[in-house]
Amino acid sequence: MRISSGVSGFDDLVDGGFPEGRLYVVSGPPGSGKTTFCSQFAAQGARDGDKTLYVSMHETKEGIKQDMEGYEFGFDRAVASDRITFLDALSSDGRRFFGKPNDRRDRNSVANRLTGFIESRDIDRIILDSTMLLSYLLDDTEDTAVQLLTALKRTDATTLLISEMTDPSAYSEEHYLAHGVVFMHNYLEDDGMQRGLQVLKMRGTDIDTDIHDLEFGPKGLRVGAGKPVKH
Numbered sequence: 502m503r504i505s506s507g508v509s510g511f512d513d514l515v516d517g518g519f520p521e522g523r524l525y526v527v528s529g530p531p532g533s534g535k536t537t538f539c540s541q542f543a544a545q546g547a548r549d550g551d552k553t554l555y556v557s558m559h560e561t562k563e564g565i566k567q568d569m570e571g572y573e574f575g576f577d578r579a580v581a582s583d584r585i586t587f588l589d590a591l592s593s594d595g596r597r598f599f600g601k602p603n604d605r606r607d608r609n610s611v612a613n614r615l616t617g618f619i620e621s622r623d624i625d626r627i628i629l630d631s632t633m634l635l636s637y638l639l640d641d642t643e644d645t646a647v648q649l650l651t652a653l654k655r656t657d658a659t660t661l662l663i664s665e666m667t668d669p670s671a672y673s674e675e676h677y678l679a680h681g682v683v684f685m686h687n688y689l690e691d692d693g694m695q696r697g698l699q700v701l702k703m704r705g706t707d708i709d710t711d712i713h714d715l716e717f718g719p720k721g722l723r724v725g726a727g728k729p730v731k732h
């Protein structure tokens with residue numbers, strides 16, 4: 502089964518949507534649209550009757566709501582429907598959920614808490630904003646990050662992991678571990694910012710790997726059929 506991203510034009514690049522239950526990395530430099538993409542994914546989930554868990558470390562529910570207020574892709578309605586659960590790892594709720602740094606010495610505890618929550622609440626879609634969360638929660642060692650991502654891959658939920666990336670060739674662990682990688686390009690030309698979206702990989706899927714033009718419109722991000730305009 503494939504699930505819809507909620508981003509106009511995106512599903513066509515990946516044969517109809519994200520293959521369900523797998524883990525994808527959404528990568529790109531700051532301001533390239535990663536958080537907006539994932540918010541559209543959550544809103545689409547709510548429309549499709551899916552429950553989303555949105556884990557962040559620097560954004561609150563109110564903050565994300567405010568940032569998405571200017572768009573008409575139904576984020577407000579999705580939040581009001583209670584189909585999106587926000588967990589800010591740095592809030593007191595978040596600290597309670599994940600445990601104090603000393604209690605996290607048990608390598609599996611963060612993974613167990615998250616997968617326990619996902620399974621008991623029947624979560625369908627997960628957003629992790631961003632990989633910085635992994636280093637915050639996991640003492641910065643790569644082994645534990647791999648363990649956590651592997652545990653998430655084993656759940657039935659479809660996960661989007663946001664990865665801040667400024668150098669498109671500087672791949673890290675999560676890019677190799679993921680079933681798919683979406684890269685958002687954002688580069689300054691003489692006469693302004695150029696935006697593009699590229700699907701670098703998606704296992705089991707015949708993908709269009711071209712860079713497509715990407716626009717912020719009234720309904721959020723929209724992937725165009727053409728290439729970004731070169732000036």
Ligand SMILES: Nc1ncnc2c1ncn2[C@@H]1O[C@H](COP(=O)(O)OP(=O)(O)O)[C@@H](O)[C@H]1O
Nearest residue numbers: 529530531532533534535536537538571717718
């Ligand atoms: N119509 C718009 N409404 C809101 N933000 C917009 C709009 N057009 C462009 N942007 C830009 O989109 C960026 C926010 O994208 P965001 O999804 O938060 O990116 P990321 O998570 O990759 O940092 C901001 O830099 C903002 O200026």
Ligand SMILES: [Mg+2]
Nearest residue numbers: 535536537630
């Ligand atoms: Mg962001």
